Amino acid sequence: MNSQDIHQIRAFDRFYTQTLHLTDKYHLQTTLTLVEARLLLEIGENGRNTAIQLVQELRLDKGYLSRLITRLEANGLLQRTPDERDKRAKVLSLTAAGRDQLALINRRADDQIRRLFVDLTTEETQRVIAAMQVIEDHVAVDPQLKTPNQP
Amino acid sequence: MNSQDIHQIRAFDRFYTQTLHLTDKYHLQTTLTLVEARLLLEIGENGRNTAIQLVQELRLDKGYLSRLITRLEANGLLQRTPDERDKRAKVLSLTAAGRDQLALINRRADDQIRRLFVDLTTEETQRVIAAMQVIEDHVAVDPQLKTPNQP
DNA sequence: TGGCGATAGTTGCTTTTGTCAACAATAGAA
DNA sequence: TTCTATTGTTGACAAAAGCAACTATCGCCA
DSSP: OOHHHHHHHHHHHHHIIIIIOOGGGTTTTSSOOHHHHHHHHHHHHSOOOSHHHHHHHHTOOHHHHHHHHHHHHHTTSEEEEEOSSOTTOEEEEEOHHHHHHHHHHHHHHHHHHHHHTTTSOHHHHHHHHHHHHHHHHHSOOOHHHHSTTOO | OOHHHHHHHHHHHHHIIIIIOOGGGTTTTSSOOHHHHHHHHHHHHHOSBOHHHHHHHHTOOHHHHHHHHHHHHHTTSEEEEEOSSOTTOEEEEEOHHHHHHHHHHHHHHHHHHHHHTTTSOHHHHHHHHHHHHHHHHHSOOOHHHHSTTOO
């Protein structure tokens, strides 16, 4: 891999984070912060339902997370229910209001993508999606990311 | 653009930010924070910089930026020299130590990319780079990003 | 079975990061 | 000149994040 290749990849990375940067805007026009939105997403869609799972998935400090959850619970977006099997743990789940909020976030994220692709023809859009697939299929997962913070 | 397309694009976005996430790690194994590293990059590589330009480029609060610059100057990584034409402004430039630090950051970023692609054949790598090019060429720049914070 | 290290979550405290407003100095246009 | 806008600095503050100590519970195993 030569330095020209690397240069091109870094250029793409700058482009991507500056121009697309999708995830960082999920929460736009809601009262939620980015992390709170990601929390709702994880709990509501990916079935992470205890704090420790969220700590691992989102790499947050557990103290910080505990407070975030308290806040979201106070806002009526989620609830903690005692886990019957493990009395240390609490099962997290969205309330109806939480599901509404998540649906809103998803709608906004979708709209954002639609706006980004609005000037493209169907063909161009398909080409971009195919290109994304190529990248996903090929690039290796960074091992440092897979096993983080091991003592 | 149908919802299946959108789903795929959002999946790519998650993949990208979770797996690649290059820029967020420029500063690894240095004493710099991410923002400081980005500052060095801007000043060192994009030439002729004043604080106001950085404020626009990196979208930072000018008070915050002022303090960041003070800190980097205190660490001997950059210097402020009075601008002859505009006596309000100060021209920012890297010191020798700043250039060294920047070179180190660049080396780390390059290494990171090399690690990410280490298992790919030359052909696969070229395919990924081509795919990146396709995305860059097609996706529109988000207008909200181009004219930020206008009063 | 009971003792003990590991784990889930909470809380207090601190640091880091970022925002806002007020301000001085200078620029540039009317 | 005078008035408004711009550049950068500073103080005060708020929000975000991290660290460490602590409680309660778990699950292993001697």
